[in-house]
Amino acid sequence: MKSTAELYEQYSEHMKRIADMRYAAAVLQWDQETYMPAKGAERRAWQLATLSETAHEMATDAKFEQLVEELIQRDNPHRARHVNVALTHEDLQRQKKLSGAFVRKLSEAVSRAFNSWIAARKANNFGLFEKDLEQLVALKRESAELYGYEGHPYNALIYEYERSVTVDKLDSTFQTIIPALTPLVQQASKATLNADFLHRFYPKEKQWEWGMWLVKELGFDLEAGRQDISEHPFTTNFSAKDVRITTRIDEQDFANMTWSCIHEAGHALYEQGLPDSEYGLPSGEYASLSIHESQSRLWENCVGRSQAFWNHYLPVLKSYFPEQLQEVDVTAFYKGINKVQPSFIRTEADEITYHFHVYIRYQVEKELIAGTLAVKDIPARWNELYQQHLGIKVPDDRTGCLQDVHWSHGSFGYFPTYSMGSFYAAQFWTKAQKDIPALQQPDMDANALAELLAWLRKHIHASGRLLDSEALCKAVTGEPLNVNYFIHYAREKFTGI
């Protein structure tokens, strides 16, 4: 009989190969969104489908399943290893519910939808995206049935991204959050903050230089990653030592690139902080998408939209854009970048109205997956919800339901993790500020940033997926997720602005 150590070694070898296949697909996707020439799209879709199908077959291979079953019976004295096997077992049971052919079909549908989303967005015409999105929604609804669920079918899909929540929990969270944030939005509508300086002309090359400097300053290791330009900013990785972020540049909107850089760098710092020695294993993976998002939102907002950060970094920024920011002092800058105002684009929204954007998408997704909303009716429903929750009239599809890439990726259930991430971020941030004296200073310099990163690495990144979101939150802060931290953070910050 083989020893547990031997079996674990075998298990771990196979897991690495599955990871190789998945990361290879991620390279092809990264290339697709950054450098691939237009005509390459069709064959690329096949290639991605073959990689997805192969990875799925490897992950659900019968012999591998036996191995995992045998390992799980044994009492592995090495705690982390035991958790790895248990999580793999859970994943395997779930993945088995989809066939390789279904995974292939889904992958092909995603590629088609992604390409038609690009075209639809360019043409500002939802109609060009509709048919492919319909197929994708149908497949996602089918996958919910295949996975199985209790309550709402959307629960089967959120599970992919965040295992600790359900529709019930999300509904009740938003029922707390939206009323708590509404007065802050109302109050802001009475203030007259000037953010015009964000819309002066900021040349592309200078923005790029600044963005590269900034992500490096935050701690992003450019020998273990890179930044490029894409249609929609994202982070991906092919190991903890090859993490790619992308951004986009708008010469008329300085905010667009800067906070997208900080946001994606936040994701990237998490990936670079995961234990590389655990490549391919749950212990080397991120905990959940909410936790991933907590990292990006913490850096983007708690750090990157704080007065302390700009007390230190505004002079640097001014060295890149001396003319554009000549007369702007740090108070005006801080207030300007934190102007709360209903707007159309989620990624450019302030920290308060952001959650209305997420809530709207969450509504639309739930209805799509329940089958009570038809794909063709998305634009109308979207616009109606923007009117209802943010009081604004969406002018066109590009500014409306075509703005985000997620649906073209088939990522239904992903958006709620953006809000959850912000809530976790506020709770982590509160604790970090208590733990780290450098964060209590009025000036957040490179040393403070490094101490924060070290704290995140130690308390959050190091455990990979060994702790789930709730367990991690308890371990870090002493209690499970409590949205009052976010509400408190938001009131403190925005009442003063």
Next chain:
Amino acid sequence: MKSTAELYEQYSEHMKRIADMRYAAAVLQWDQETYMPAKGAERRAWQLATLSETAHEMATDAKFEQLVEELIQRDNPHRARHVNVALTHEDLQRQKKLSGAFVRKLSEAVSRAFNSWIAARKANNFGLFEKDLEQLVALKRESAELYGYEGHPYNALIYEYERSVTVDKLDSTFQTIIPALTPLVQQASKATLNADFLHRFYPKEKQWEWGMWLVKELGFDLEAGRQDISEHPFTTNFSAKDVRITTRIDEQDFANMTWSCIHEAGHALYEQGLPDSEYGLPSGEYASLSIHESQSRLWENCVGRSQAFWNHYLPVLKSYFPEQLQEVDVTAFYKGINKVQPSFIRTEADEITYHFHVYIRYQVEKELIAGTLAVKDIPARWNELYQQHLGIKVPDDRTGCLQDVHWSHGSFGYFPTYSMGSFYAAQFWTKAQKDIPALQQPDMDANALAELLAWLRKHIHASGRLLDSEALCKAVTGEPLNVNYFIHYAREKFTGI
């Protein structure tokens, strides 16, 4: 019983998936040589190994072999399909001789060697490359034994790139060529041609713009491909609609980038001209590496180093570099770019001494694979051969045996196809000039280039791998490869310079 058409469909589906896997590996390799951050190397090596092993397993799958066996028994009335199956059968029998584990080991060794080659070249120190190259040579020698061969073990390796030649044939070809070219080198040593204008300062950005303009002018479709920067210029592709070329820029050497662009564009035009509908099948693949090289060398030399081309394009080039080329007229330019002179770097060599470079590598490779030369003795042997054949003293490893990427890829047997390609090119070019009136004019304009491309597409690209090098050469020119075309071309051209 399934119909032949049904079986062929099944075969063709499986072939597409193998291609998907191989092209995915090619994307990862392209990324590795263009954009991958340094620390990504180690995991990338695993990923490539897993893709190679999986592709190998798919290509040698027992059920697939049965299918191919059954198809080959049947008399497929569709000629091209019959050839596809026959070639696949041949490939499969050959590939079966290597195990998946061996393919994985080889792939890992290649990644290691590639990374240490980069480091060794940077440090100008062959010693840093030696150990990994030793392992790779050992594996290639082992693979020659596994494949089996008649005569020299090197024959087993050339076969990978060019099935129509053997060591005997190559030896006798070089025995004809080297003595025929020697007088041209001697004669050139007496001439005093001025090529100093090539070594003025040519700014990077301007060279890049010019290179992009140039490849487009030659017919490279930038919606179905792209150009990037890499350590060593190369062409790769992930379908006929996604063909990537790379180049490198030396601000002190104008020739470096320009003819590398034309060379790689020649490869790329071939790949873009292969029938995309035959994706994954031999009928959609290049005929052989010699034929591939015939395309790059034809464009680089017969076109790109001709007087007619520069009669038309020198004014365009001068618009990019008015100061650097101010006083250079077309005769001086033409003579300068065709200066025959023993030199150290193969990719920058003139059309005559080029074959001495190849011949030297061929000698070294034969000896390595025969086991009569040890890896550690490569630099000494290399330098000795350069002294013997070109009468020059190699100053260091970077300018010597570390200059080419090929050995780090394990591509032993590849170099001879460079010379073979030039010989095929001369023969094709002679025919093309007869067939195309526009090529008989003193001015080779965009129309002439387009007619040449159309001719190549029709006569060479369209048949994919359905005809092998020799059959293709006969079909195009009426006779098998005859090196006298090249000798005649060289004498005609260089006696006049």
